[in-house]
Amino acid sequence: xxxxxxxxxxxxxxxxxxxxxxxxxxxxxxxxxxxxxxxxxxxxxxxxxxxxxxxxxxxxxxxxxxxxxxxxxxxxxxxxxxxxxxxxxxxxxxxxxxxxxxxxxxxxxxxxxxxxxxxxxxxxxxxxxxxxxxxxxxxxxxxxxxxxxxxxxxxxxxxxxxxxxxxxxxxxxxxxxxxxxxxxxxxxxxxxxxxxxxxxxxxxxxxxxxxxxxxxxxxxxxxxxxxxxxxxxxxxxxxxxxxxxxxxxxxxxxxxxxxxxxxxxxxxxxxxxxxxxxxxxxxxxxxxxxxxxxxxxxxxxxxxxxxxxxxxxxxxxxxxxxxxxxxxxxxxxxxxxxxxxxxxxxxxxxxxxxxxxxxxxxxxxxxxxxxxxxxxxxxxxxxxxxxxxx
Numbered sequence: 494x495x496x497x498x499x500x501x502x503x504x505x506x507x508x509x510x511x512x513x514x515x516x517x518x519x520x521x522x523x524x525x526x527x528x529x530x531x532x533x534x535x536x537x538x539x540x541x542x543x544x545x546x547x548x549x550x551x552x553x554x555x556x557x558x559x560x561x562x563x564x565x566x567x568x569x570x571x572x573x574x575x576x577x578x579x580x581x582x583x584x585x586x587x588x589x590x591x592x593x594x595x596x597x598x599x600x601x602x603x604x605x606x607x608x609x610x611x612x613x614x615x616x617x618x619x620x621x622x623x624x625x626x627x628x629x630x631x632x633x634x635x636x637x638x639x640x641x642x643x644x645x646x647x648x649x650x651x652x653x654x655x656x657x658x659x660x661x662x663x664x665x666x667x668x669x670x671x672x673x674x675x676x677x678x679x680x681x682x683x684x685x686x687x688x689x690x691x692x693x694x695x696x697x698x699x700x701x702x703x704x705x706x707x708x709x710x711x712x713x714x715x716x717x718x719x720x721x722x723x724x725x726x727x728x729x730x731x732x733x734x735x736x737x738x739x740x741x742x743x744x745x746x747x748x749x750x751x752x753x754x755x756x757x758x759x760x761x762x763x764x765x766x767x768x769x770x771x772x773x774x775x776x777x778x779x780x781x782x783x784x785x786x787x788x789x790x791x792x793x794x795x796x797x798x799x800x801x802x803x804x805x806x807x808x809x810x811x812x813x814x815x816x817x818x819x820x821x822x823x824x825x826x827x828x829x830x831x832x833x834x835x836x837x838x839x840x841x842x843x844x845x846x847x848x849x850x851x852x853x854x855x856x857x858x859x860x861x862x863x864x865x866x867x868x869x870x871x872x873x874x875x876x877x878x879x880x881x882x883x
Contacts, residue, residue: 505626510611511607518604520639541594551825554606574665621801626746632743711827711828718731733785745792772788773854777847
């Protein structure tokens with residue numbers, strides 16, 4: 494397979510497509526608060542709604558390569574955008590509990606389809622740069638949504654807010670031509686360089702590592718305001734650290750966008766893993782400044798580590814299936830993390846939330862070691878012509 498570079502225009506268009514589709518997820522804390530206040534949903538109902546949204550998202554991400562094969566890139570994008578808009582339109586309907594669930598299911602399926610297209614395209618070449626740009630859009634979206642959504646709900650009511658999000662998604666239809674039309678190759682395709690294709694076991698190991706690091710992120714992010722207060726830190730500090738932390742996530746994404754593979758994969762991956770682990774340990778501290786900087790560095794290093802981890806996964810297998818399954822693994826892990834953290838916190842106390850993050854990070858780091866060692870030995874033994882061909 495010949496891997497092709499995406500132009501910056503195409504990268505920006507794909508980032509907008511995925512970020513618009515993820516508006517509900519990126520603004521989930523504000524959306525959940527609005528549903529709780531306006532439609533009087535319980536915590537349990539909001540939890541189930543979030544779970545089915547993520548389940549629909551993961552499912553449609555996984556099947557996206559087959560959909561692209563049958564419908565083509567542009568039709569898949571249009572179908573995904575219209576599905577997200579339809580789900581948000583249903584959510585804007587009168588407050589009937591069943592419609593709320595249906596709306597989240599449909600919006601999740603559409604978001605997963607759009608996200609699958611993004612990951613398939615980003616998995617071809619310059620993976621770290623492309624995913625870092627995507628993360629930068631996501632962090633910016635979270636900052637904007639957490640600030641503007643409550644104000645939008647206050648002025649246009651909840652229905653108006655959902656309709657505005659639907660309109661933001663429909664704008665994606667105007668930029669679809671900036672996205673190249675490509676068909677994913679088969680999962681067994683070999684690289685032109687002549688490298689041996691990765692084994693199924695190695696691919697699944699790498700994908701499980703992606704799920705693990707997102708479980709780490711999901712556990713920390715979900716309880717970022719709750720756990721420190723339960724441990725005795727000031728409530729104002731916990732809220733301030735949570736609000737500021739996306740800025741550091743954005744900084745990390747922008748940095749990786751420019752760095753790319755200039756320093757290879759191994760060095761940045763090891764450095765980001767060490768910083769991420771140190772930041773989690775710092776978050777165990779009850780010293781306010783040390784805790785706050787632990788949170789900031791956690792978000793910054795997560796952006797770097799997950800971007801390089803995605804690059805390793807798609808280097809193991811160049812097919813669009815691996816890229817789409819990496820998307821499925823990431824959001825499946827993000828859904829699992831809060832469950833593990835919540836159960837652990839109830840059983841062992843709030844410190845267990847961070848220990849869940851540490852354990853899942855260790856597993857994610859271990860799963861990166863095997864493919865890195867394999868690729869390093871392959872490149873060392875490759876001939877000059879085979880390297881040139883890649």
